[in-house]
Amino acid sequence: MAWVKFVREGIEIEVNAGMSVLEAEIRAGLRPDAPCGGLGKCGKCLVKINGEVVKACQVRIGEGETCVVETLDRAGNEKILTDGFNREVVFEPGLRMAQVELEKAKTGEKRSDWQRLLDTLAETDGEVELGQMEVDLKLAGELYGMRRDSDEWYVIYSRRRILEMRKEAGRRCLAAFDIGTTTIAGYLLDGADGRTLAVESRMNPQVQYGADVIMRANYALEHGTEALSMCVRKAVNEMLGSLAEDAGIRREDVFQVCVVGNTCMHHLFLGISPASLVHAPYTPAVSERLVLNAGDYGLAVQARAELIMLSDIAGYVGADTCGCLLAIRQDQQEEISLMIDIGTNGEMVL
Structure with missing residues (x-):
């Protein structure tokens, strides 16, 4: 030693x-x-x-x-672009809230407490698809005691799970992160009206393991993904704290976190080996859209919060390009258009 x-x-x-x-x-x-x-x-x-x-x-x-x-002294005065112009869109988030009444089971009732809650929620919100809702065993076990405490509850939920039940409406927020090879940009949004509440940016700490995706992929192949994964998750978690503080909310008020990045950054954030990206034919290990538990990836937000990873497109065209396409919607334009993303890595979509 x-x-x-x-x-x-x-x-x-x-x-x-x-x-x-x-x-x-x-x-x-x-x-x-x-x-x-x-x-x-x-x-x-x-x-x-x-x-x-x-x-x-x-x-x-x-x-x-x-x-x-x-x-030695380092400048540390990097300037990161985090703003620009936006187009108006209909605000229709995957995070919703409804006020429901917990019904008491009737004599001879066959439905479980959980099923009665979902039925009541579906009556309040006609877009709820009961078949897609995951059963939350912990929450289901608490419903009987909650009903005795109060009949009226606010339910915060997504398309696939109930995230929280509370007595007061309170705040509900969303966070979005673009994990670039060199920089990370984070945004905190109001889940009720879509307003941007706070913006944060910083250098990607993975740069200490190499400036580009090839170097980092090689480092991961030689040493494993843990160091690269943990340092970027820690950075995102720290940014969540700064965003919440700037907006005057609690971390527990963040119910969904959406992350995009190029395919290598996507894999390293999740702790997936990038081996398939550095060997022909250079395909992702996984490219599907993922909905995960935010807490499983070191993000200290609401206990049942969702981590949404947008789809990767190819080995070197990632979820950040998917995010760009969702932002500008070239598919809705009649004329031919070209989108160019100039970063540490560059992508173009015609």
Whole structure:
């Protein structure tokens, strides 16, 4: 074992002998700049050791050594585009709310508490499809006690599940994230009227493992996906906290989180190996639209909140392009049009 002391940050950590200073920086949570993924080519991971400026990725820490590292100043003043112009659309979110009365079971009643709740909800909202609603065993077990507490309840639900039942209407919000190779942009929306409540952006912390998707995919193949997945999930979770604070809401008021990104970012966020993306014929492991439990992916929002991952289109045309198409709706235009997404990776749709 060995020790690394980061003077500027006041951090000292224990590491395995033979680890590079760059890897130690990542372990210490410093998020170093390493576009080449630690190959020693870009010269961006410079630090000062014993008065000498060196590449952090090329310095290995010896057994029993205490390496004193001085990180260098980095600008940190990146500007990320998060606004633009919008088109007017009919606001019809997948998140809905209705006020229902919990009916008492009648003598000889065959329906369960859960079925009576769904039937009442369907009578209130004619668009509810009972066959698509998942059974929530925990909530079903609480309905009898809830009815004794109060007859009137507000139900917040999506097309596939009941997310919460509460006595007061309260707030219900939606969050959307575009996970780019270089940057992440996040938006918080009011679930009642679609207003943008807050906007947040930051650099994608995965850049410390390489600047582009190929480097990150190779890193994942060599070391596994955990480091890449956990750091981007942590960033999104931190952004959710900032968005909620800026909007003056609780994290628990966020009921749906929608995420887009290129296919590699999509796979790494979910912890899926990108092996199929880096070998011919370069196909995604999964391309279908997914509705998952947000809490399972480290997002501290409402307990039953949904994580919606839009569809990927191909190995190198991802859900971010799907999001662009939904935003501009080229299919509804009579003339031929070209959409161009110029980012770290670029896509075009004619």
